Amino acid sequence: MRENEAQTGERLRGGRPTEARGGRSGSSGSSAAPASQPKGVPHGFRDFASYREFASRFRDRMRELYPDLDMGFQGSSVTGRSADTGAPFDEGRVSDYDIAISGDSVNQAARDAGVPFRGDQVSTGPLTERDLARLGLDDIVDDASVEAGRDVHVMIFRTMEDAAGRKPTIKVWF
Numbered sequence: 001m002r003e004n005e006a007q008t009g010e011r012l013r014g015g016r017p018t019e020a021r022g023g024r025s026g027s028s029g030s031s032a033a034p035a036s037q038p039k040g041v042p043h044g045f046r047d048f049a050s051y052r053e054f055a056s057r058f059r060d061r062m063r064e065l066y067p068d069l070d071m072g073f074q075g076s077s078v079t080g081r082s083a084d085t086g087a088p089f090d091e092g093r094v095s096d097y098d099i100a101i102s103g104d105s106v107n108q109a110a111r112d113a114g115v116p117f118r119g120d121q122v123s124t125g126p127l128t129e130r131d132l133a134r135l136g137l138d139d140i141v142d143d144a145s146v147e148a149g150r151d152v153h154v155m156i157f158r159t160m161e162d163a164a165g166r167k168p169t170i171k172v173w174f
Contacts, residue, residue: 042077043089068103072171096151100163126153
């Protein structure tokens with residue numbers, strides 16, 4: 001691994017988001033992550049082993065189609081709170097998983113399939129069922145949702161660094 005990749009990997013999997021990175025301010029009286037949540041593990045997983053098992057299986061299935069694919073968790077599974085309401089993860093509802101994926105092969109396939117990218121051409125919005133089907137990811141994402149017991153939404157980014165630059169991200173690094 002090159003030095004800059006190692007540094008970026010450490011930044012992406014390192015800790016919880018800060019206020020500057022889109023997380024809640026610690027001074028507001030609410031913490032972005034409960035003390036019981038293991039560091040570097042998205043909310044919704046009881047421990048690192050369950051996170052690794054789910055994420056590895058999900059990523060590896062997508063890599064059968066897109067061998068250079070990288071993946072990271074975003075949204076409330078990282079911050080511990082809904083961006084819309086501020087409600088804690090899974091409180092009063094079953095929260096979803098927002099997954100960022102990147103890689104040259106999936107980016108090119110998306111462009112070739114006519115998947116719309118946002119104005120800056122760095123990312124898509126959450127992929128629709130039609131987009132997922134065009135990319136051959138529909139069954140994989142459906143299976144991940146069933147396994148997780150919650151909706152799984154996927155967005156494509158040019159790079160995982162672009163994803164982390166936009167939203168707090170826990171990269172699947174293992």
